[in-house]
Amino acid sequence: MAELQNVTEIFADKITDSTVNTLTTVDLLKIIANVSQSFRVDKSIMTNFLKTVDVIGSKQAQNTWQKLNAGNTTDNASSVLLRSTEDMGSTLTDTSFSIITNSTQLNRTKTSGSFFGTFGTNFSTQIDIPVFNGLTSITTIVFTAFDNVLPVRNTTYNGNQTKINGDVAAIIVNNTVYNLSLTFDVKNTSLGSPQCVFWNFSLLDEIGGWDSTGCEVKPLVNETGKFKCECNHTTSFSILMSPFFVDNLILGFITFICVGISMICLILALIIEIIVWKPLTRNDTAYMRHVSMVNIALSLLIADICFIIGAAIVNKGEPTPVGPCTTATFFMHFFYLALFFWMLFSALLLLYRITMVFSRMSKAVMMVIAFFLGYGAPLLIAVITVASTAGGGGYIQEENACWLNWNKTKAMLAFVIPALTIVAINFLVLLVVVCKMISRGVGNVSEPDEKNAIVVIARCVAILTPLFGLTWAFGIGTMVSSALGIHIVFAILNSLQVLIFYSCIY
Structure with missing residues (x-):
């Protein structure tokens, strides 16, 4: 894992400019994530993994991901990357720790009561889980730059007018969660029509897309530039918003x-x-x-x-x-x-x-x-x-x-x-x-x-x-x-x- 991380950082420009190199890196990360299911992943391995994800998920790779997401055979690559990262997060050691990279923050902890905190490299996502039944391991991974990676698509649209307007927050627990809330700082305040969504890996014949089932937007009084989402399950969440114009x-x-x-x-x-x-x-x-x-x-x-x-x-x-x-x-x-x-x-x-x-x-x-x-x-x-x-x-x-x-x-x-x-x-x-x-x-x-x-x-x-x-x-x-x-x-x-x-x- 350390060698892959070093290579991707050294050759970052060549990797992010090439769909083939980016896709190859995603495949390697998928293999590593699959192998990790047979052992516990420690902090150093997870750090190297997230640093590699940072490189291929950077702003420089945005055009490459647009091509991959539009391709007939590569349109599931972004979903594979997100799934691989979640799989790695589900096999972490029991010790509590935190990782902060250029555009990703991971927090691993245990709790037997409620869970609350503000996460992300810019502390821009607030997560609140009011009740757990028994001792629970919880891992949160907040991606600041995954709007460069994940496309805006669901069962009804695949266009460029709606935007991912906040962090992408993955919440991984080993217990059942019936209610949680996330408060996102929006990146572009000129966008409107917020939608609370999660990434559904089985959508569109396993290609993956955004789904709002079980999530809803809750108003925040006297808060600007923030939106609160309440959901009844855990996975990777974000907020989608549309361009702020009147098309009438x-x-x-x-x-x-x-x-x-x-x-x-x-x-x-x-x-x-x-x-x-x-x-x-x-x-x-x-x-x-x-x-x-x-x-x-x-x-x-x-x-x-x-x-x-x-x-x-x-x-x-x-x-x-x-x-x-x-x-x-x-x-x-x-x-x-x-x-x-x-x-x-x-x-x-x-x-x-x-x-x-x-x-x-x-x-x-x-x-x-x-x-x-x-x-x-x-x-x-x-x-x-x-x-x-x-x-x-x-x-x-x-x-x-x-x-x-x-x-x-x-x-x-x-x-x-x-x-x-x-x-x-x-x-x-x-x-x-x-x-x-x-x-x-x-x-x-x-x-x-x-x-x-x-x-x-x-x-x-x-x-x-x-x-x-x-x-x-x-x-x-x-x-x-x-x-x-x-x-x-x-x-x-x-x-x-x-x-x-x-x-x-x-």
Whole structure:
């Protein structure tokens, strides 16, 4: 056993990259497990066995196992590996001991009462067996990396949308167990629809697969990132979860119809601005107001186009194509941020005209400030975000949608924080402006057109700030909740903000 362990560690790369070498190693482990039924396995032998399993069950071997699990003659290899490990665990010596390897933890003990403990290399699985009848030997083997080995299959499906989202915990006892509970720390909190399952070796004509018979999910109050499973038997358990997205025909219809309406309205708004540009931009304040509104409309239009492109290149439940999705996400991030920063400019312009009545800034200077703030700041944030997260594969979501990653790098904060900060600043500006207008009105502004422009800017900021803020509050909600209502409200608000946008043109 020691020689096999040394060889697998020395030639780990060659073994994990080859289906033949991996399968040969599994066969050798099966032979060793069968031979071990004639004697007691001590700690050193079991340690070498688990270290060998670590090598062929590592992340580097994931693609190899996918090929083996999909093969007609090798699809039971993962089941054989798990069975061999359980067989070894059932023949351990009576002494109590613990083994910790890179991705596996084994605990061997005896008890005559209840059994409770937290196990795994990251202490991520809690096992509770309340009652034993008499003195009982119990062995727990918690595999942190067996999601690389075992496929997601049962009698009804064999797809890639459901994931093993926790440790795989093998519980081996020499007594009858009528009730036990396992609490798993989930690996990916963006997945939903938990299923408590065990590996049924006889399923699918002895190929093996996941089975939920005798197990059920129990809710945990005030616990996030954990799920509790209660089962009435012992074997190898885990938790399966599905991608956290809403695949609803009505929602898809509403989303694309609303985005389509939004794009048409934005195009019409830009055409109207071109037609009425000259008579509506007779003074500097009105001119800058319309510059701001045109760029808000343009940013939202381009962002919506990128959204449509991103939705078209991603299949629900499948990995996102990195190149096209990264491009779509970058421009969505940039232009959605741009519309918020142009809103900020509108608010600052309003504040400037109300508080600095007798101060005049040239149109050229205001244009430089406007475009630096409206496009320069978003570009800087977007570039820093992609540069700091793309290298580790943490820029975009791994599946379901083209948008900033949340689970791995929290890249979505690069949109959330600036957007919510601008909403808060705009509300403060509105508060200051309202106080100023109540105390002295806008009578100090000499030109009637200037007064009208200031009033319209105030109205736009007052309308668009809460609308954009509320829309994207629901937008953030769609990333962390599968509730259909949240997704529908976001889709409707996303188109409604364009209709209200028309009230700000004049």
